[in-house]
Amino acid sequence: MDQLDLWTDTATRSAIVDFVERVDRDGIPVAERVAVFDNDGTLWTEKPVQIQMQFVFALWAKMADADPSLASQQPFKAVVDRDFGWLSDAVDKHYAGDDTDMKTLMAGTVRASAGQEVEAYTASAKAFLDSGTHPSLGIPFARCVFAPMVELLRYLEAHDFTTYIASGGDRDFMRGAGEDLYAIPRERVIGSSLGLRYADGNVSYAPEMGFFDDGPEKPVRIWSRIGRKPLLVGGNSNGDVPMLEFCRDDGLQLLVHHDDGDREFAYDAGAEEALKAAADKGWTTVSMRDDWAAVFPDSET
Amino acid sequence: MDQLDLWTDTATRSAIVDFVERVDRDGIPVAERVAVFDNDGTLWTEKPVQIQMQFVFALWAKMADADPSLASQQPFKAVVDRDFGWLSDAVDKHYAGDDTDMKTLMAGTVRASAGQEVEAYTASAKAFLDSGTHPSLGIPFARCVFAPMVELLRYLEAHDFTTYIASGGDRDFMRGAGEDLYAIPRERVIGSSLGLRYADGNVSYAPEMGFFDDGPEKPVRIWSRIGRKPLLVGGNSNGDVPMLEFCRDDGLQLLVHHDDGDREFAYDAGAEEALKAAADKGWTTVSMRDDWAAVFPDSET
Numbered sequence: 370m371d372q373l374d375l376w377t378d379t380a381t382r383s384a385i386v387d388f389v390e391r392v393d394r395d396g397i398p399v400a401e402r403v404a405v406f407d408n409d410g411t412l413w414t415e416k417p418v419q420i421q422m423q424f425v426f427a428l429w430a431k432m433a434d435a436d437p438s439l440a441s442q443q444p445f446k447a448v449v450d451r452d453f454g455w456l457s458d459a460v461d462k463h464y465a466g467d468d469t470d471m472k473t474l475m476a477g478t479v480r481a482s483a484g485q486e487v488e489a490y491t492a493s494a495k496a497f498l499d500s501g502t503h504p505s506l507g508i509p510f511a512r513c514v515f516a517p518m519v520e521l522l523r524y525l526e527a528h529d530f531t532t533y534i535a536s537g538g539d540r541d542f543m544r545g546a547g548e549d550l551y552a553i554p555r556e557r558v559i560g561s562s563l564g565l566r567y568a569d570g571n572v573s574y575a576p577e578m579g580f581f582d583d584g585p586e587k588p589v590r591i592w593s594r595i596g597r598k599p600l601l602v603g604g605n606s607n608g609d610v611p612m613l614e615f616c617r618d619d620g621l622q623l624l625v626h627h628d629d630g631d632r633e634f635a636y637d638a639g640a641e642e643a644l645k646a647a648a649d650k651g652w653t654t655v656s657m658r659d660d661w662a663a664v665f666p667d668s669e670t
Numbered sequence: 671m672d673q674l675d676l677w678t679d680t681a682t683r684s685a686i687v688d689f690v691e692r693v694d695r696d697g698i699p700v701a702e703r704v705a706v707f708d709n710d711g712t713l714w715t716e717k718p719v720q721i722q723m724q725f726v727f728a729l730w731a732k733m734a735d736a737d738p739s740l741a742s743q744q745p746f747k748a749v750v751d752r753d754f755g756w757l758s759d760a761v762d763k764h765y766a767g768d769d770t771d772m773k774t775l776m777a778g779t780v781r782a783s784a785g786q787e788v789e790a791y792t793a794s795a796k797a798f799l800d801s802g803t804h805p806s807l808g809i810p811f812a813r814c815v816f817a818p819m820v821e822l823l824r825y826l827e828a829h830d831f832t833t834y835i836a837s838g839g840d841r842d843f844m845r846g847a848g849e850d851l852y853a854i855p856r857e858r859v860i861g862s863s864l865g866l867r868y869a870d871g872n873v874s875y876a877p878e879m880g881f882f883d884d885g886p887e888k889p890v891r892i893w894s895r896i897g898r899k900p901l902l903v904g905g906n907s908n909g910d911v912p913m914l915e916f917c918r919d920d921g922l923q924l925l926v927h928h929d930d931g932d933r934e935f936a937y938d939a940g941a942e943e944a945l946k947a948a949a950d951k952g953w954t955t956v957s958m959r960d961d962w963a964a965v966f967p968d969s970e971t
Contacts, residue, residue, distance in 0.1 A: 400855060487893055531857075544897045554701060555897030556832075556857075565893065567886040570915045572893045585868040592788055592866065592873045594895065596845045596856030614871045 404601040408536035444477040483576035495545030536560035588615035622652035629657040705902040709837035784877035796846030837861035838884040889916035923953035930958035
């Protein structure tokens, strides 16, 4: 699969193919052919709530089962009551500048994993993704990836690019599944992390956030991991703007636009600045509706 | 070069070859064949002072040239006066529990790079290593690597291992040279870092330390970068003990012992706990004197 069969014959597809042909023609060294993609909303669906959070909700439900006193406290209460409005409002309020509920949500996320050994956590995340189903799309999580983007990963690799994920989501959650979902190995998954502690031969999660890999932290983490500016960067939201700016001058920036309410979800919320930056700076906007022949794998849509 | 020709026919060489043959025989998946090596004192010489510090000294000398008032302040004064005793004492005191001069030294190190863009720094480090000569060994920095260890890197890679550096030294300094010295690419160099800042499409060093990749931080950084426990770990000092402990149960730990005063340097200082741990836990100690047919590349010694 080294062709872009799932991309319709539009200016977007041409921009990608022309760029990759130029990279080959100019003989840009293989070591410099680094392609970095955001994950949520860029490589797989992020609505109505990020898939990682659905994993966290399952952990909270188990915790509230084990300790019923949690059922009256947020964020556990929202999961026990199936009050997904509280959870999505927390995220919306965060983007609107009010962090109160987001802090409660993050504290619950930290608490769900604190003390756990890192390899065990990665394995449990993989088991969740292998077995679960998306609540509103009704398809397995493993099929929530955007098939044209997976095809693009393979196309780039066929042209000697090395592909990375730089996610705002939890790094170790995605590592458990990245190999199966995207054929991207663990060492090429960059993302947020809880604090880590070493003791007695093992690394475990600390009861505190480590860092949040979003916005200006993304280029910092990309440099820390890779040691190069990327030659291609793909994103979809405001938090991806610094990473898109951190692309080489001779590189390509792709911004996935969620404009396909029939096949996925249509929304600009959280992407307003990114869409404006794409227009101002000449980044290539990918219309899910117009540029993709299919959205999810093994489907006619 | 997939043989261990520079390793004499001792129990150490047999332990390495037997281990690698077992990995092949047991069919340990290629993705899990991760080998991680400390750098200073493990892959190249670290005496009488770490090579990175010689780069920093050169930066300090330039700074004192540009601003003569610095010549009366430590750590700049030590370099201007060629008082290398003050500098090595600072490190010795640090290991003895007194951090006063080490803090002065670190503050100077931070100041030497603060504000610089990361790629420019990496390029200047490479230029330094390409052109400089080791002050006491009298050989180019490029030949300060331990030839049997470079041979071991290639031997492991020939058996489908992926090799990494996990250095207590500065990550971006080693990235500039790791490709030439060891044929290890930038994304496989883990190490300490100054703080990083993103602005206007570039990442630069902040006027503060980011983290110091030594002791218990080493397994944390290895996990963060790779997402796996290593199958082989090589080190030489007390700061490498946690990383050596973070090896898989079916893995191999190598501890390089500096016992060759004729060909390199003979010292146990800073390695006392590591040598004791190796004896207690059955790690493989590498005697530079007995196990290596040569120490440096292209030499008879």
